[in-house]
Amino acid sequence: MPVHMNDERGIMILTGAGISAESGLATFRGPGGLWEGHRVEDVCTPEALAADPALVHRFYDLRRDALNDVTPNAAHEALARLDAAWAGELLIVTQNVDDLHERAGAKRLLHMHGELRSALCASCDERAPWPDPLPPGTSCAACGAPAMRPDIVFFGEMPYQMEAIEAALSRCDLFVSIGTSGAVYPAAGFVQLARRYGAETLELNLEPSAGSDWFDDSRFGPASVLVPAWVDALLAA
Ligand code: APR
Numbered sequence: 232m233p234v235h236m237n238d239e240r241g242i243m244i245l246t247g248a249g250i251s252a253e254s255g256l257a258t259f260r261g262p263g264g265l266w267e268g269h270r271v272e273d274v275c276t277p278e279a280l281a282a283d284p285a286l287v288h289r290f291y292d293l294r295r296d297a298l299n300d301v302t303p304n305a306a307h308e309a310l311a312r313l314d315a316a317w318a319g320e321l322l323i324v325t326q327n328v329d330d331l332h333e334r335a336g337a338k339r340l341l342h343m344h345g346e347l348r349s350a351l352c353a354s355c356d357e358r359a360p361w362p363d364p365l366p367p368g369t370s371c372a373a374c375g376a377p378a379m380r381p382d383i384v385f386f387g388e389m390p391y392q393m394e395a396i397e398a399a400l401s402r403c404d405l406f407v408s409i410g411t412s413g414a415v416y417p418a419a420g421f422v423q424l425a426r427r428y429g430a431e432t433l434e435l436n437l438e439p440s441a442g443s444d445w446f447d448d449s450r451f452g453p454a455s456v457l458v459p460a461w462v463d464a465l466l467a468a
Pocket of ligand 1 (some may be wrong): 246253260367411453
């Protein structure tokens with residue numbers, strides 16, 4: 232079923248690693264998804280951080296360094312264009328910890344799984360920019376505890392901004408999922424929530440995902456092609 236929007240209704244967009252793949256950042260579950268032989272599920276956990284903080288910090292230091300070598304692609308740019316042009320409600324919720332959406336110019340954006348360029352104090356929740364590698368045990372500027380950690384939501388931790396996300400899901404008329412495998416909850420369940428709240432649902436992904444059956448319309452191909460085409464059609468409608 233084609234999605235037509237002839238007025239400026241509410242749109243919620245969920246993005247995953249697939250939108251950054253063509254910028255050169257590896258996805259989690261595709262080729263290159265392993266890191267030094269570890270599955271992300273074994274590195275990105277509170278238990279791993281407690282047991283081997285140097286390993287976990289190194290994982291994120293390498294990923295943050297990789298941001299210097301990549302730029303937003305046509306899909307990030309198209310979403311930023313839509314954000315700037317759309318008079319109705321719009322929210323981009325990304326599972327990605329890279330900064331390519333904001334570098335493309337997106338403003339109405341939430342990072343539900345955290346950000347590579349941010350550090351979080353595990354003791355007082357203070358945040359600080361994290362431009363350079365920091366050794367485990369770095370002190371918090373606010374409370375002094377030697378507890379700065381990557382500002383990343385690990386497996387087993389609750390994603391950020393869930394109240395704002397649920398509010399947007401409950402109000403949106405169109406829910407769009409881009410470049411995510413649908414393997415990790417709660418994001419994987421947003422399509423079901425959006426449907427229950429009455430939204431139309433559209434998936435743009437390289438291949439069928441775990442949740443494809445939930446979508447009214449699924450289009451398969453590279454994000455750099457599908458997303459600009461969808462945005463152009465929406466803005467022209
Ligand atoms: N264009 C569109 N989709 C693509 C492209 C592309 N060029 N390349 C890959 N994809 C699709 C893949 O087919 C896959 O369905 O993107 C999806 C990426 O899936 P994952 O690697 O599982 O990434 P994601 O869904 O974002 O992972 C969710 O898991 O490890 C955690 O916290 C991490 O946020 C992450 C979460």
